[in-house]
Amino acid sequence: MNTNITSVSQTHSGTEAAKMPEQHYLNAGYDLKSWLLTTDHKRIAVLYFILITFFFFVGGLFAALIRLELVTPKGDLLTADVYNRVFTAHGAVMIFLFLIPSIPATFGNFLIPLMIGARDLAFPRLNLLSWYVYALSSILFVTVVLLGGVDTGWTFYAPLSTSFANGYVVLTIVAAFFAGFSSIFTGINFIATIHKMRAPGMTWFRLPLYVWGHYATSLIIILGTPVVAIALILIAVERVFRIGIFDPALGGDPILFQHLFWFYSHPAVYIMVLPGMGVISEVIGCFSRKRVFGYKFIAFSSMAIALVGFLVWGHHMYVSGQSVYAGMVFSLITYVVAIPSAIKVFNWTATMYKGTIYLQTPMIYALSFIGLFIIGGITGVVLASMAADVHLHDTYFVVAHFHYVMVGSAVTAYLAAVHFWWPKITGRMYSEFFGKLAAIITFIGFNLTFLPQFVVGYLGMPRRYYDYSFAPEWQIWHAASTLGSTVLAVGFALPVFYLTYSLIYGEIAGQNPWGAKGLEWEEASSPPAKFNFDKMPIVNQEAYAYDTPARGQTHFRGVTSRESLSIPPTSAETSHI
Amino acid sequence: MFDLDIPFFPEQASTIAVLTDVFTFGVIGLGLIIGIIVVILMISFVVRYNHDTTADRTNPVDEHTTLELTWSFIPLVLVLSIFVWSANIYYNLYNPPSNAINMYVIGKQWMWKIQHPDGQREVNTLHMPVNQPIKLTMTSEDVIHSFYVPAFRIKQDVLPGRFTVMWFEATQTGEHLLLCAEFCGTEHSFMVGKVIVMEPDEYEKWLREGQTALGANAAAPAGQTISGDALFTQKGCVTCHKIDGTQGLGPNLKAVGTQVELDTGDKVDYNEEYMRESMINPQAKIAKGFSNIMPTYQGQLSEEEIILLIEYVKLLNGGK
Ligand code: HEM
Ligand SMILES: [Cu+2]
Numbered sequence: 052m053n054t055n056i057t058s059v060s061q062t063h064s065g066t067e068a069a070k071m072p073e074q075h076y077l078n079a080g081y082d083l084k085s086w087l088l089t090t091d092h093k094r095i096a097v098l099y100f101i102l103i104t105f106f107f108f109v110g111g112l113f114a115a116l117i118r119l120e121l122v123t124p125k126g127d128l129l130t131a132d133v134y135n136r137v138f139t140a141h142g143a144v145m146i147f148l149f150l151i152p153s154i155p156a157t158f159g160n161f162l163i164p165l166m167i168g169a170r171d172l173a174f175p176r177l178n179l180l181s182w183y184v185y186a187l188s189s190i191l192f193v194t195v196v197l198l199g200g201v202d203t204g205w206t207f208y209a210p211l212s213t214s215f216a217n218g219y220v221v222l223t224i225v226a227a228f229f230a231g232f233s234s235i236f237t238g239i240n241f242i243a244t245i246h247k248m249r250a251p252g253m254t255w256f257r258l259p260l261y262v263w264g265h266y267a268t269s270l271i272i273i274l275g276t277p278v279v280a281i282a283l284i285l286i287a288v289e290r291v292f293r294i295g296i297f298d299p300a301l302g303g304d305p306i307l308f309q310h311l312f313w314f315y316s317h318p319a320v321y322i323m324v325l326p327g328m329g330v331i332s333e334v335i336g337c338f339s340r341k342r343v344f345g346y347k348f349i350a351f352s353s354m355a356i357a358l359v360g361f362l363v364w365g366h367h368m369y370v371s372g373q374s375v376y377a378g379m380v381f382s383l384i385t386y387v388v389a390i391p392s393a394i395k396v397f398n399w400t401a402t403m404y405k406g407t408i409y410l411q412t413p414m415i416y417a418l419s420f421i422g423l424f425i426i427g428g429i430t431g432v433v434l435a436s437m438a439a440d441v442h443l444h445d446t447y448f449v450v451a452h453f454h455y456v457m458v459g460s461a462v463t464a465y466l467a468a469v470h471f472w473w474p475k476i477t478g479r480m481y482s483e484f485f486g487k488l489a490a491i492i493t494f495i496g497f498n499l500t501f502l503p504q505f506v507v508g509y510l511g512m513p514r515r516y517y518d519y520s521f522a523p524e525w526q527i528w529h530a531a532s533t534l535g536s537t538v539l540a541v542g543f544a545l546p547v548f549y550l551t552y553s554l555i556y557g558e559i560a561g562q563n564p565w566g567a568k569g570l571e572w573e574e575a576s577s578p579p580a581k582f583n584f585d586k587m588p589i590v591n592q593e594a595y596a597y598d599t600p601a602r603g604q605t606h607f608r609g610v611t612s613r614e615s616l617s618i619p620p621t622s623a624e625t626s627h628i
Numbered sequence: 629m630f631d632l633d634i635p636f637f638p639e640q641a642s643t644i645a646v647l648t649d650v651f652t653f654g655v656i657g658l659g660l661i662i663g664i665i666v667v668i669l670m671i672s673f674v675v676r677y678n679h680d681t682t683a684d685r686t687n688p689v690d691e692h693t694t695l696e697l698t699w700s701f702i703p704l705v706l707v708l709s710i711f712v713w714s715a716n717i718y719y720n721l722y723n724p725p726s727n728a729i730n731m732y733v734i735g736k737q738w739m740w741k742i743q744h745p746d747g748q749r750e751v752n753t754l755h756m757p758v759n760q761p762i763k764l765t766m767t768s769e770d771v772i773h774s775f776y777v778p779a780f781r782i783k784q785d786v787l788p789g790r791f792t793v794m795w796f797e798a799t800q801t802g803e804h805l806l807l808c809a810e811f812c813g814t815e816h817s818f819m820v821g822k823v824i825v826m827e828p829d830e831y832e833k834w835l836r837e838g839q840t841a842l843g844a845n846a847a848a849p850a851g852q853t854i855s856g857d858a859l860f861t862q863k864g865c866v867t868c869h870k871i872d873g874t875q876g877l878g879p880n881l882k883a884v885g886t887q888v889e890l891d892t893g894d895k896v897d898y899n900e901e902y903m904r905e906s907m908i909n910p911q912a913k914i915a916k917g918f919s920n921i922m923p924t925y926q927g928q929l930s931e932e933e934i935i936l937l938i939e940y941v942k943l944l945n946g947g948k
């Protein structure tokens with residue numbers, strides 16, 4: 052009965068040499084049209100992956116310019132104006148074009164249907180549209196940069212952005228607006244998919260924690276993004292039509308903009324990190340060969356973060372002129388929202404207790420994530436304290452904090468995902484040696500780059516400064532940071548080489564090279580077939596049943612034998628729009 | 629070449645600096661204790677339960693509600709205590725003591741203009757006496773800036789269109805960096821200056837020398853040496869606000885520090901921000917018993933003139 056590929060177990064025991072499946076989504080068509088007009092969630096994920104990787108390195112180039120300028124106290128490499136345009140471009144590209152879409156648009160797209168046993172997302176064409184809207188947004192950003200850039204900072208604070216900045220503010224806003232729409236489309240798609248397309252037996256509490264992370268993230272995206280989109284449009288309106296909204300000279304209120312902006316942009320930091328936390332849950336579970344500790348606490352902590360995260364935006368405004376009492380309320384809620392993050396860290400650690408730990412590349416990234424996230428979290432609590440933030444706000448301490456969470460945590464999680472699901476996506480293995488090497492270099496380089504920034508921030512170095520010749524003694528910290536960033540750059544560049552190499556020369560991975568549980572590993576080939584599963588999977592266990600034999604073999608937690616329901620592909624392909 | 633004594637810690641030059649430092653490093657320390665415990669556990673699990681070891685793996689646990697509640701509750705109690713500690717410091721930061729000397733700060737792209745109580749002005753330096761609370765009433769002529777003195781551990785955004793207030797008390801004489809912490813355009817990183825803390829008698833001397841050297845409204849740019857007194861007449865305030873004790877169309881302007889009753893029945897503090905709003909947006913709050921006939925002076929008074937008028941009104945009441 053279980054002769055089809057979906058139920059033959061090819062676990063890590065590796066008795067027979069792994070073979071590429073004959074039919075899979077990658078060889079389902081080679082012409083450009085089969086890629087650019089595809090509605091296959093896996094191909095769209097690959098399209099995203101290519102663009103996002105490109106923009107990660109574009110953003111990295113801007114970062115290199117920033118770090119080089121700051122090696123010396125005097126502004127000598129760039130002019131002040133160009134420097135401001137460079138850090139604005141760095142922030143905008145990294146946030147709008149890389150980090151916000153990173154895990155959701157690539158791994159969310161690729162994996163959610165596979166993990167819940169669906170053939171595609173609920174709205175495949177909307178999914179393709181989201182990629183085109185994202186591509187449009189990225190073209191607009193590139194145009195802005197080529198025209199000379201914009202110098203408002205990615206935060207667009209008024210009235211600087213509406214009445215004083217002289218770059219291409221409106222065009223940048225249009226670009227950010229499109230990027231926002233692209234992520235709203237993705238968010239809607241994920242929510243609908245997770246609600247309606249789960250395979251029989253895939254109850255909410257059997258969902259992988261990764262899917263829970265995306266569910267929470269999607270809620271934030273569709274509730275928060277419209278607010279920032281409108282705030283940005285209002286900036287454009289004030290700038291073009293001189294209608295007073297934020298600029299007091301026109302009768303507006305500049306604090307209003309900050310409220311609207313952070314109402315989205317604080318939750319946005321969770322858009323960046325919740326999917327990453329989901330990745331870490333999967334990786335830690337798999338490489339400890341153990342059920343993730345406290346499943347429900349982790350799942351609910353994602354939801355708690357998503358909801359309570361909407362009530363803390365004022366912690367970016369303690370010194371903005373907002374009322375003292377408002378500041379206190381925001382601070383209190385911020386502390387509370389730190390608790391669910393701490394819970395996750397404790398649970399991941401507890402997962403390893405009595406596990407069977409394999410230190411393969413994705414696990415190294417995951418452990419590095421936990422370490423860096425702890426530092427990001429501690430400094431987050433420091434900044435959430437009004438007493439400390441009055442000194443530290445808008446200094447390099449904040450810069451270091453948010454890099455610990457956005458790069459140290461979110462990007463590290465992204466890399467963990469790349470290395471964990473690479474064999475699933477491409478069907479090939481990369482070099483374990485280079486994988487581990489890159490993970491370790493990244494960890495060292497990251498800390499070398501950003502630890503010094505905590506010190507120089509505490510000394511008083513404000514962020515967005517091009518010149519610090521008034522305090523040349525700070526140079527040693529900036530130089531250390533720049534040195535670290537070159538190490539970090541090596542760590543980030545290495546995977547490009549060995550992963551590309553693996554595409555052609557990599558060992559064939561086989562269906563489940565890590566011996567992981569979860570439908571995407573046990574029921575789908577690597578690379579998966581065009582419609583993911585030959586048969587509608589029936590789920591009778593959760594994604595972390597590591598103490599039970601592989602699916603399709605003998606016994607499962609709760610249920611004794613597994614049935615495979617044959618459903619012709621067309622009827623599983625339910626709600627296409 | 630690099631300076632060999634590497635700076636690790638900023639100078640503590642205000643009463644608040646010590647409080648902030650003890651607080652911040654207290655919180656970091658607490659966080660590190662928890663963080664290090666977690667990391668040690670993590671490493672020991674990785675070593676002990678590595679797949680090639682034969683450690684005891686019987687009875688693995690994957691759920692433990694009591695444990696979950698414990699490690700949620702302990703951090704909660706910790707952060708709530710941190711909150712009380714932090715709120716206490718923050719509250720004081722925003723409540724200037726009554727004996728604070730008031731100075732005005734005007735930020736503009738890309739300089740700081742400072743005005744002392746008896747009219748001396750300076751640019752990008754702020755002279756002040758040691759061991760004496762100073763209150764800054766600040767506004768901006770263009771974008772948002774932020775007045776930041778790292779040695780004092782204090783900053784406050786400076787907004788166009790309204791006053792924001794901060795205060796501090798220096799404990800060390802000497803020069804301290806004054807920086808702009810809010811990105812404000814091209815020369816943001818050049819919007820820097822110095823706070824010069826002096827012994828009180830030196831400060832007095834500095835004030836007097838400023839006056840004798842340059843005349844009454846010392847550092848005022850040429851052609852702008854108008855006094856608040858003259859402005860009050862020139863801008864027509866005096867037609868409604870009488871200064872000879874008779875009752876005009878507007879209220880006789882009274883002392884800062886008291887409260888005003890509005891026509892809505894609410895009471896508001898009669899302070900610099902209220903006076904400023906009365907000139908720029910008089911319709912916003914109407915004093916009880918008067919009609920809303922006061923014209924707006926938005927666009928007709930510069931920030932400097934507004935400050936001169938406020939100081940003049942305060943002078944009418946004996947300088948309070
Ligand atoms: C979980 C992932 C997190 C991410 C991705 C993140 C990201 C960021 C970013 C991007 C900023 C700076 C925004 C800007 O000004 O450009 C920031 C600032 C801040 N973060 Fe986080 N953060 C995270 C976690 C936390 C946590 C757990 C806390 C506190 C419990 C926290 C508290 C703060 C505070 C108070 C600020 C404002 C600091 C200031 O501007 O003075 N963050 N964070
Ligand atoms: Cu925030």
Ligand SMILES: [Cu+2]
Pocket residue numbers: 773774808809810811812813816817819
């Ligand atoms: Cu500035």
